[in-house]
Amino acid sequence: MDVWSAEISQAVTLTLALAAVTTATLLVIGTPLAWWLARSRGWWTEIVASVVALPLVLPPTVLGFYLLVLLGPDGPGGRIASLWGGRTLAFTFEGLVIGSVVYSMPFVVQPIRNAFTAMGERPLEVAATLRASPWHAFWTIAVPLARSGLLTGAVLGFAHTVGEFGLVLMIGGNIPGRTKVLSVAIFDYVEASRWREASLLAGGMVIFAFAVILTMTLIDRRSARAAS
Amino acid sequence: MKFIRSLAIGIGLIFIAPGAAKAAQTNVAVAANFTEAAKEIAAAFRQKTGHEAVLSFGASGQFYTQITQGAPFQVFLSADDSRPKKLVEDGLAVPGSRFTYAIGKLVLWSKSPGVVNGEETLKAASFAKLSICNPAAAPYGAAAVEAMKALKLYEALQPKLVEGATITQAYQFVETGNAEVGFVALSQLTGSDAGSRWVVPQDLYNPIRQDAVLLKSGAGNDAASAFIGFLHGPEARAIIEKYGYVLDGQS
Numbered sequence: 001m002d003v004w005s006a007e008i009s010q011a012v013t014l015t016l017a018l019a020a021v022t023t024a025t026l027l028v029i030g031t032p033l034a035w036w037l038a039r040s041r042g043w044w045t046e047i048v049a050s051v052v053a054l055p056l057v058l059p060p061t062v063l064g065f066y067l068l069v070l071l072g073p074d075g076p077g078g079r080i081a082s083l084w085g086g087r088t089l090a091f092t093f094e095g096l097v098i099g100s101v102v103y104s105m106p107f108v109v110q111p112i113r114n115a116f117t118a119m120g121e122r123p124l125e126v127a128a129t130l131r132a133s134p135w136h137a138f139w140t141i142a143v144p145l146a147r148s149g150l151l152t153g154a155v156l157g158f159a160h161t162v163g164e165f166g167l168v169l170m171i172g173g174n175i176p177g178r179t180k181v182l183s184v185a186i187f188d189y190v191e192a193s194r195w196r197e198a199s200l201l202a203g204g205m206v207i208f209a210f211a212v213i214l215t216m217t218l219i220d221r222r223s224a225r226a227a228s
Numbered sequence: 229m230k231f232i233r234s235l236a237i238g239i240g241l242i243f244i245a246p247g248a249a250k251a252a253q254t255n256v257a258v259a260a261n262f263t264e265a266a267k268e269i270a271a272a273f274r275q276k277t278g279h280e281a282v283l284s285f286g287a288s289g290q291f292y293t294q295i296t297q298g299a300p301f302q303v304f305l306s307a308d309d310s311r312p313k314k315l316v317e318d319g320l321a322v323p324g325s326r327f328t329y330a331i332g333k334l335v336l337w338s339k340s341p342g343v344v345n346g347e348e349t350l351k352a353a354s355f356a357k358l359s360i361c362n363p364a365a366a367p368y369g370a371a372a373v374e375a376m377k378a379l380k381l382y383e384a385l386q387p388k389l390v391e392g393a394t395i396t397q398a399y400q401f402v403e404t405g406n407a408e409v410g411f412v413a414l415s416q417l418t419g420s421d422a423g424s425r426w427v428v429p430q431d432l433y434n435p436i437r438q439d440a441v442l443l444k445s446g447a448g449n450d451a452a453s454a455f456i457g458f459l460h461g462p463e464a465r466a467i468i469e470k471y472g473y474v475l476d477g478q479s
Binding site for chain 1: 287289290292293356357359362364365389390391392393397400401404405406407408
């Protein structure tokens with residue numbers, strides 16, 4: 001296949017790496033957050049939930065604009081970057097991870113929260129009467145019971161990060177191997193009238209998206225069957 | 229009822245108004261570097277002719293692709309001469325309407341004073357990031373690459389390059405401080421002496437001949453042909469020069 005090039009495989013590898021790191025980070029941050037959201041009864045719970053859900057509604061340009069300023073030399077990002085001698089977190093892989101974590105957060109937190117909510121108090125109460133510590137109960141009872149929610153969150157977070165475009169365009173700087181992800185590469189090919197490459201990548205994205213949605217549906221069906 | 233009646237009158241007015249004023253409207257695709265000048269020209273155009281030019285800004289490559297796919301523009305102000313030429317060849321633009329409305333100037337710019345002081349700045353390369361616009365889609369990006377190659381610095385500077393999709397974004401990366409220096413268009417720096425700059429000598433890159441063309445879809449549109457005519461005229465030329473462009477035939 002002569003359309004395939006080192007440039008394209010670089011973009012594919014980078015996109016998968018970004019999605020993987022983002023998903024892993026989101027599972028680590030998102031799971032306790034979802035747990036808290038599912039169990040807290042405070043009036044502020046829904047305020048926090050709404051903040052987490054903001055990227056669902058906000059255009060990526062809003063996040064892109066804020067991040068460009070926040071990651072820059074005058075914002076907190078610049079201060080973090082200065083720890084290793086950098087000036088800005090924009091145009092870096094780390095900067096894209098930060099952006100993607102914010103951007104894909106609702107897609108991971110929401111399904112996990114729903115799974116924890118659906119589980120109810122009962123299993124943990126039972127565990128407590130059997131003298132399991134809350135920590136132990138969380139890992140042995142809550143997480144296995146919520147596994148379809150965790151799986152859904154992971155798949156959606158991964159897929160949504162792969163599909164991210166506007167945000168990366170605004171803070172990435174289009175650097176091959178570091179910030180030039182697949183969606184930006186497609187945009188570039190279309191702008192440069194290189195339609196063979198564009199259609200190859202775009203077609204690949206369609207197949208990927210289809211596989212993701214099919215997987216989600218199958219997970220749903222399986223967990224519905226397991227429940228009944 | 230009252231509301232519906234006034235709504236009906238309002239809608240009626242929308243249809244009557246343009247006809248009554250005999251003014252027409254045209255959609256113009258404008259290369260991002262020409263943004264400020266185009267706004268001023270459109271205002272002058274409106275005042276003189278009553279016609280309205282609705283401007284869209286973007287990268288020339290992006291507009292070229294959109295126009296080949298039937299985008300509803302009647303006039304295209306490109307940042308290069310090859311894309312308008314191609315549109316004429318593709319049968320999408322009116323032959324003979326193409327002309328060079330401006331010749332662009334490339335500038336190396338920093339937001340801080342004293343940072344940019346000629347090609348030494350590029351040789352010393354004491355910056356982390358140098359922003360340019362996408363060389364494949366935006367002529368100013370291609371010119372920046374040419375200039376760096378002419379100075380034999382491209383290989384050395386390549387790891388420091390960050391790319392904006394348009395020249396506006398390349399400017400924005402410098403403006404927000406994320407890149408210390410960047411190649412931008414002289415027109416973007418008009419009206420401010422802030423920071424430090426180096427106007428890249430013309431012998432380091434091919435002249436950025438910016439061509440305008442009347443698109444086939446605008447052939448019967450009064451406002452579109454009037455806009456092209458206005459661009460040839462003295463008012464528009466004065467504005468174009470004011471923004472740091474060179475006019476064709478007087479470089």
